Amino acid sequence: MSSDTLIAKPSRPWKPTPRTLLPDFIGAFITAFGTMAIVAATPLKGKLGFVIVLILMAIATASIISAITKDTKAAINSTTTVLVYVAASFVIVPLASILWEIFTKGATGVSLNIFQNDMSATASDAPLTEGGLLHAIIGTVYLILFASLLSTPIGVLAALYIVEVKGRFAGLVRFFVQAMSGIPSIVAGLFIYAVWMIGLGNSYNAAAGAASLAILMIPTVARTSEEVLKLIPNDLREAGLAMGATQWRTVAMIVIPAAKSGLITAIILGIARVAGETAPLLLTIGGADATNLNPFSGNNSALPYYVWKNLGLGSEVAVQRAWLGVFILIVVVFIFFTLARVLGAAKGEKR
Amino acid sequence: MSRGMDDNSTDHNNNSMQANQKDSEENMNQSKTGTPGVARERTQVSQHSLSDVARSRSISKGVTNNLGSGLEAKSVHAWFGSKHVLEDISMTFDTGTVTALIGPSGCGKSTFIRTLNRMHEFIPTAALAGEVLLDNSDIYAPGVDVTKIRLKIGMVFQKPNPFPSMTIKENVLSGIKLAQLKVDNQSELLESCLRRSGLWDEVKDRLDEYGGALSGGQQQRLCIARSLAVNPQVLLMDEPCSALDPGSTLRIEETIRELSESISIVIVTHNMQQAARVSDYTGFFLSDGGPGILVELGTTSDIFSNPKDKRTEDYVTGRFG
Numbered sequence: 001m002s003s004d005t006l007i008a009k010p011s012r013p014w015k016p017t018p019r020t021l022l023p024d025f026i027g028a029f030i031t032a033f034g035t036m037a038i039v040a041a042t043p044l045k046g047k048l049g050f051v052i053v054l055i056l057m058a059i060a061t062a063s064i065i066s067a068i069t070k071d072t073k074a075a076i077n078s079t080t081t082v083l084v085y086v087a088a089s090f091v092i093v094p095l096a097s098i099l100w101e102i103f104t105k106g107a108t109g110v111s112l113n114i115f116q117n118d119m120s121a122t123a124s125d126a127p128l129t130e131g132g133l134l135h136a137i138i139g140t141v142y143l144i145l146f147a148s149l150l151s152t153p154i155g156v157l158a159a160l161y162i163v164e165v166k167g168r169f170a171g172l173v174r175f176f177v178q179a180m181s182g183i184p185s186i187v188a189g190l191f192i193y194a195v196w197m198i199g200l201g202n203s204y205n206a207a208a209g210a211a212s213l214a215i216l217m218i219p220t221v222a223r224t225s226e227e228v229l230k231l232i233p234n235d236l237r238e239a240g241l242a243m244g245a246t247q248w249r250t251v252a253m254i255v256i257p258a259a260k261s262g263l264i265t266a267i268i269l270g271i272a273r274v275a276g277e278t279a280p281l282l283l284t285i286g287g288a289d290a291t292n293l294n295p296f297s298g299n300n301s302a303l304p305y306y307v308w309k310n311l312g313l314g315s316e317v318a319v320q321r322a323w324l325g326v327f328i329l330i331v332v333v334f335i336f337f338t339l340a341r342v343l344g345a346a347k348g349e350k351r
Numbered sequence: 352m353s354r355g356m357d358d359n360s361t362d363h364n365n366n367s368m369q370a371n372q373k374d375s376e377e378n379m380n381q382s383k384t385g386t387p388g389v390a391r392e393r394t395q396v397s398q399h400s401l402s403d404v405a406r407s408r409s410i411s412k413g414v415t416n417n418l419g420s421g422l423e424a425k426s427v428h429a430w431f432g433s434k435h436v437l438e439d440i441s442m443t444f445d446t447g448t449v450t451a452l453i454g455p456s457g458c459g460k461s462t463f464i465r466t467l468n469r470m471h472e473f474i475p476t477a478a479l480a481g482e483v484l485l486d487n488s489d490i491y492a493p494g495v496d497v498t499k500i501r502l503k504i505g506m507v508f509q510k511p512n513p514f515p516s517m518t519i520k521e522n523v524l525s526g527i528k529l530a531q532l533k534v535d536n537q538s539e540l541l542e543s544c545l546r547r548s549g550l551w552d553e554v555k556d557r558l559d560e561y562g563g564a565l566s567g568g569q570q571q572r573l574c575i576a577r578s579l580a581v582n583p584q585v586l587l588m589d590e591p592c593s594a595l596d597p598g599s600t601l602r603i604e605e606t607i608r609e610l611s612e613s614i615s616i617v618i619v620t621h622n623m624q625q626a627a628r629v630s631d632y633t634g635f636f637l638s639d640g641g642p643g644i645l646v647e648l649g650t651t652s653d654i655f656s657n658p659k660d661k662r663t664e665d666y667v668t669g670r671f672g
Contacts, residue, residue, distance in 0.1 A: 244502030245529035257516035
């Protein structure tokens, strides 16, 4: 006995043994063969029919086997478990297949070329080895950068007004922010077009595009920031104020650092909201085939615009270019996400 | 309730016996006299032990005259909306003393303590009447810089709330940054604050870790150190030990005793042993459905051994509340 207690072996008694797993294996076996048999025997053919039969079979076998080996409660439990897995796969499968499609169709065209050239000297039906999408990448980077610079302060400050200042118009501001998040993107583009171009007599440029994207981005940033700031416990604010800080110092030194990762998520969600927008850009950046490094003057391009344009051209090479544009757009957005996370983590957590 | 009280007090009886010999004498006396009826004896025991604890402390007279006039509340009333929650509270807190506020839940102790450093006004519907004088000037007078008031009257909250985004060191020094003060020697201040709050030896090698990594008791002492860094005249503590284990509570009580030499401390507590152990003066608050009132204020030994008011006696002996 004493030797047993002396040498205590770490074990996991809760881990399923082959014996307890046996019903599950039998269930999986029945599901798989049952599905194949039904698909073969009945007119339910094709991918869709297969998936439907598979789901129904999985639910049926899981609940029947649980009901036999355990009881009704266990049967309900396994039915819900299967439903949850099905729901989760309904989310993951489309996303994964979209990414896979973009990767297989877009990544093949990636070469160093496309980062060095634009389309100014290339015909639209020229092979992929000629030309590139430097102009569109630069345009998108400008757009995301300026839209973020415009909407982050406005969005976060609006959220601070609602949550921290609790001013007289907090309810009104929240209402307008919510209403703003319902604006169709083309309307945001039209607004900038009407005010900035027709009203003030400016011409197409990247900054105007960024302004129209900012209109779409502000509500996302503001609403997410508001939710994040609400999560900060009131204790912390009181602790700061009780130490003789003004409200501004408390917010800047305690509330915002505590909410930092959430606020970065808010910005990321905002970027995700606008990065793929095409409609407002049609009215604001003008579109271009040449690289334009000046965001404040002259037509510019963007990756969504590039995709839209090439899809419209319709030739085989153009469609390939469109896929390439989509792929690069996803890469650019991913780089922005990573950048936001890294910049956010660098402050505070490593000091 | 009365049973719980007895358990506590017997428990505490042992502690105090070790602390002073007077205690054991009294206990012997008591067992000789012996009262009929177990229940009665129990009450007696609890009463005795509490008043013994209270008496064993030598009352600090306060050194107010040397260091300014301390803090004084003059007929303070408080309201939340139309609900009158505090009625006519007048108390004086001299520098160098510890004042405990006891009373059942919901009787306005916390509200009162929050009126003392103007935290009351953060509740949107709050209203107030009366004066709170710090060094003979009203902190609610128009034109008073409220942030300066809160610098002089620090506060420790019920739940330990170190700033999550700051390290231990930054937490202690946060008051300096928050109030934009100039300090010549930050590391000296850091050490002295942590020493005064009794935390230095436990954290001196891990000052760059985050405050959240500490245990609950350590976090609370970190919060005390944080409020000491801005050198307050008064420290308000709103049930600082209610979320802590007995060991941490003991450490914080030691800390309070050490601090009481230089500043005045107001502590709200539900633990009457704690009030008896740490305080010089005790105020008993009570609300019978209406606004909370200050039933009795006196030296801690008076409150616990011969209270003037029947309600105080009932409360400290555990007959209600």
